[in-house]
Amino acid sequence: MQTFDLALIWAVIIGFGIIMYVLMDGFDLGLGILFPFAPDEEARDVMMNSVAPVWDGNETWLVLGGAGLLAAFPLVYSIFLPALYIGVFLLLAGLIFRGVAFEFRFKANTSRYLWNWAFAGGSMIASFAQGAVVGAYIQGFNTEGLVYVGGAFDWLTPFTVLTGFGLMAGYALLGSTWLILKSEGYIQDWAYKIAMPLLFVVLVVFAVVSFWTPFVDDLVRDRWFSTIQVIWILPALAMFCAYRIYRSLKMRREGMPFVATMGLFIFSYLGLIVSRWPYVVPPNFTLWDAASAPESQLFLLLGLLFVIPIILVYTAWTYWVFRGKVRADAGYH
Template identity: 55%
Template sequence: MGIDLPLLWAVIIGFGLMMYVIMDGFDLGIGLLFPFVPGRDDRDVMVNTVAPVWDGNETWLVLGGAALLAAFPLAYAVILSALYLPLVLMLAGLIWRGVAFEFRFKADEAHKPFWDKAFAWGSYIATFFQGVSLGAFINGFPVENGAYAGGLLDWLTPFSLFTGFGLLVAYALLGATWLVMKTEGALQRRMRALGRPITAVLLATIAAVSLWTPLAHADVSARWFSMPNLAFFAPVPALVLMASAALVRSLGRDDSHAAPFVLALALLFLGYTGLAISLWPNIIPPAVSIWQAAAPPQSMGFALVGALFIIPFILAYTAWSYYVFRGKVKAGEGYH
């Protein structure tokens, strides 16, 4: 029996996107938290916790886009045509925050407030439009004769705007729990205090999306609420509640440093799992599956050789960089 190349590529792309959400999520989350931390020294510490690794975090976004083009060119063409504007705005936000990240260290005292605002705004814009794109993807795209058949602004819906807000909350939680792990003193206490209400808002947001999606899409409702699927998938919302409760408890313990971040990652992974359950096996919702959108087997096999060669290297240098820069970051130490 041969290898199911479309399924294997779907796993690779799903893994790449999840790695991006994890690794660039707390990076963007730090920018989202800037308005809640006015102190210059504290902001410097916040940025220094990710300064050695932030460039590499976006590798996974590039990998996911390249893999989508190589393995599912129909999905690449339709999704990018449908989401042209929000994706351009997302990239503009990423570029702007990247410029601000570098310039805020080099600017004189008179200009540092401007670059602080730029870093925060870039983070908000990039995160919001990532969430908007996700909501539009869940809603699905009309496809006719192998091409996107919708309008330029079809992505702009109440649901996509809400998912944009939801991703802001999710990344803010990742940023807060990352800072609990990487900082100490007053800044860490501030992040613990912020983390608890952010967790509550995120849980409410997950609940709203979980109800909104099946109400708006009959196929998703049938997937979740028919037997025996209901019995198989019931642990997912139960685990979300358990992870949220454990996260709130760990934020309240002064001796808990890494646990809040790990639990926040678990919460996002469960949300990601719920999304996969709702949409599988469609790569262009609501009706184009991974097998229908797949490239020729020869193309997928050729590209797979390169992917399986490069992904271990990405994982290795990523793990090494995080290992080298492990530990707490203190004021006056870090990026220059």
């Protein structure tokens, strides 16, 4: 009867949604992280203007991911969220603050510095929390039956703190290379200057996580060191992207640093997936264990196949309309 593996289709959709979110919200969160260090207020205007038309579209992927997980993989939803309770609160609080700061900073004069801090603080907290989620996923969850039974701070370990700061650095790198693409003059110079050390930090964290992950459990170790050798292409490609970032920064190329940083993210993400595949709630549950009933997955899939293309086209159109360099004086009179 069942000709399609619906759970697999959904895994691809959710997986696609997550990387879309990471890449797209990543660079605007990254600009938030860099915000306090910007050379001056004019640079901050440019940074914000460069993401203003797109940032809320970027976050739609997160909300869609939340609802989609509940519908397609309820077990992921009902174990991750309780396990990361405090982290989820911080993530949402951070996102709310920066979202509102985004809107009001444009309309504020004297209170502008307050919104600057809200934007930067919210972005940092949200990024750290997301990085910690990645670390917690690699660590695995303490479950009994279909229920999380660990404590409130099980997720907070030296490893997840490292992944938290690692993702902050990664987002900041995405943000700085985005800024290289979208700015010019002294602001672009500043972005070039900070991108290189950020790349260095990202690579250090990347190295530690890469050495750590295979020793989390036997399955991951076997995956990398015995069975399928072809997956080594993923870290190799990630390293190649890192090299491309380094070279293109040296040569002061404008587009390549951002593209190569996205590549670095994508190949690291795929590497993470093959490490744990097909476990979505490690160490006990695969994506098939976590799936909702097939009729429920199918019911939602029909609507999603209709709406996702529209969202993608709309997103692409928005980026196209606002392509090119951003200037601080755009719109000032």
